[in-house]
Amino acid sequence: MMGKLNSTRNSSIGLLLCLLLASCCNTRDNSSGQSNKKRIVVQTIIENKLLVDSTEIGLSTIISNLEVPWEIAWGQDNWIWFTEQRGRISKVNPATGERKILLNIADVWHERTAGLLGMALHPDMKKFPYVVVDYTYRQDTTILSRLVRYTSINDTLINPVLLLEIPGNTAHNGSRVTIGPDGKIFWATGDAVHSERAQDTKSLNGKILRLNIDGSIPKDNPIEKSAVWAFGYRNIQGLVYAANGILYTSEHGDATDDEVNLIRKGGNYGWPDVTGFYDTPAEQAYNRKKTIAEPLKAWTPTIAPAGIAYYGSDAIPEWHNSLLLTTLKAQSLRVLQLDKAGKTILSERVFFNKVLGRLRSVCVSPDGDVYIATSNRDWNPPKDFPKASDDRIVRVFSIKPGDKLSPAYVNLQQHTDSLSTPGEEIASGGQLIYNQYCSSCHKQDGNGIAGTFPPLRAAKQAVGNKQELIHILLNGLSGPIKVNGQKYNQQMPAFHFLSDTEIAEVLTYVRSAFDNQATPITANEVKSERKANQ
Structure with a gap:
């Protein structure tokens, strides 16, 4: 076009x-x-x-x-x-x-x-x-x-x-x-x-x-x-x-x-x-x-x-x-x-x-x-x-002297920090970790991208067995899967570099956000699953 x-x-x-x-x-x-x-x-x-x-x-x-x-x-x-x-x-x-x-x-x-x-x-x-x-x-x-x-x-x-x-x-x-x-x-x-x-x-x-x-x-x-x-x-x-x-x-x-x-x-x-x-x-x-x-x-x-x-x-x-x-x-x-x-x-x-x-x-x-x-x-x-x-x-x-400018320009003060969007809520804990590592694929609303990245909203993998979910985050995931009846086949990286507390926080957020109502995950549960994988 x-x-x-x-x-x-x-x-x-x-x-x-x-x-x-x-x-x-x-x-x-x-x-x-x-x-x-x-x-x-x-x-x-x-x-x-x-x-x-x-x-x-x-x-x-x-x-x-x-x-x-x-x-x-x-x-x-x-x-x-x-x-x-x-x-x-x-x-x-x-x-x-x-x-x-x-x-x-x-x-x-x-x-x-x-x-x-x-x-x-x-x-x-x-x-x-x-x-x-x-x-x-x-x-x-x-x-x-x-x-x-x-x-x-x-x-x-x-x-x-x-x-x-x-x-x-x-x-x-x-x-x-x-x-x-x-x-x-x-x-x-x-x-x-x-x-x-x-x-x-x-x-x-x-x-x-x-x-x-x-x-x-x-x-x-x-x-x-x-x-x-x-x-x-x-x-x-x-x-x-x-x-x-x-x-x-x-x-x-x-x-x-x-x-x-x-x-x-x-x-x-x-x-x-x-x-x-x-x-x-x-x-x-x-x-x-x-x-x-x-x-x-x-x-x-x-x-x-x-x-x-x-x-x-x-x-x-x-x-x-x-x-x-x-x-x-x-x-x-x-x-x-x-x-x-x-x-x-x-x-x-x-x-x-x-x-x-x-x-x-x-x-x-x-x-x-x-x-x-x-x-x-x-x-x-x-x-x-x-x-x-x-x-x-x-x-x-x-901008040089004499330039004819349109009225809409913005001032951004010098800085070295990543910024949020205007009016965006300042996230913390599990939501912050989710925004940093997960939202680019699964999106902020948890709906994913149709046919490419699976949703977390009402997904069995997210709200089901806690040990399986922890295992996925620690080890990543590859190969074909079904989520909410639809097939997906993308690689998910391993997040084992996150601490037990960080993994517990982000998974608890996933299990409670997006209208999910699953029980939280503790750092001790992550620690036990991590030890079992070693």
Whole structure:
């Protein structure tokens, strides 16, 4: 469906934000390995503008009514090129909102997170007019991920060349492609819901692959005659070859430890044996056998990191030399300040929390404007989304003297805390743990997602035998099950890392919320079941 175009560069995204209140809770900060108490941060509208220290920031919608834009990239023609998950590649003029459709890929297979995903433009399009995309394809019952190169001529993409094809799935396909300044392709692949593939260097799943532009294998790859550049990944969702010459990724963890990584040639990034930092005895023992590259930063509870970009501009000076990270579950833009060498994250700041919804991709223009794509019409929309104009690409820019602005801008004071939505109840105990770990799948109302994630409301597994429920939370669940008469077949991670008290609290909440009226669970009952499982 053609996007509804806005007529002016600074058209309002219509944000009205009265109050944001941060949750005050205990979270695990994997950069220190310890728990820390988060402070409360209150934010209000101030002069209808967003203020980053002394820099005023404006927001405007460039294009709206899109069908799940997955990748956005700044083109050398000064247009924004983007993919939509169902198979369409377009570009939009950020100054006028004019859209041009470049290609509809007929054989894209779309379900859940499968579809048309990553895209990269060659850094020298005049000499090499190539666009490389990653999409999911289905042949009978076989699901595949394809890497295909197109040639760009006169606002069309022609002459598809299949560079590589690997096993795919409805999830964990990875999604990102980038091309380095030397013309080499980097393709981030997921484990395709087979975690054992990530450590198997003969498999191309759970890897970063490096190819020549014609699909051949570079002679200087770390493994002879192999496309594998680095390995040990669950599901990479962000990939950027930064102006500082470093390759960075963002990656979805399982129940814990979303990551941002600095990628080194031949590096092992741990999955599934090490998650986040190797901070448990088992992970430390594994690292002594196989050297594992630790992340620059990890998040527990998870935030579902997505697209990532490098910000080297001085247009927003407070963001200079930072990684810009969009998030899905956390519904925010994270600004990760780097040290001069680009090898350490010094600080994290959170912006637009739950204002725009799920954020999938980000890119930066040469003059320092930031462009963000929302993902509110995908398979897992958050509460209160999608809005009528979703999905959209928005512009974040430094307000300059003389700029003509629409009236609706918000002020978000600087902070490093995750924030709740306006008027949202501050949860505690079992409800807080549920919101942090469970609600993204089973939803805040306990109704789940039809056909994908089962409901907890009136579910036998939730309100029935207490020992069975504790066992599920401690050990996870995989394979087909029936809940309230409907079949489901998704993996649920193990939550054994939670304490006995935390498991008791969250399960008691599940058994009493959503009109459930089951008896509570005690920490001693969890302790007994945990001991029986050892």
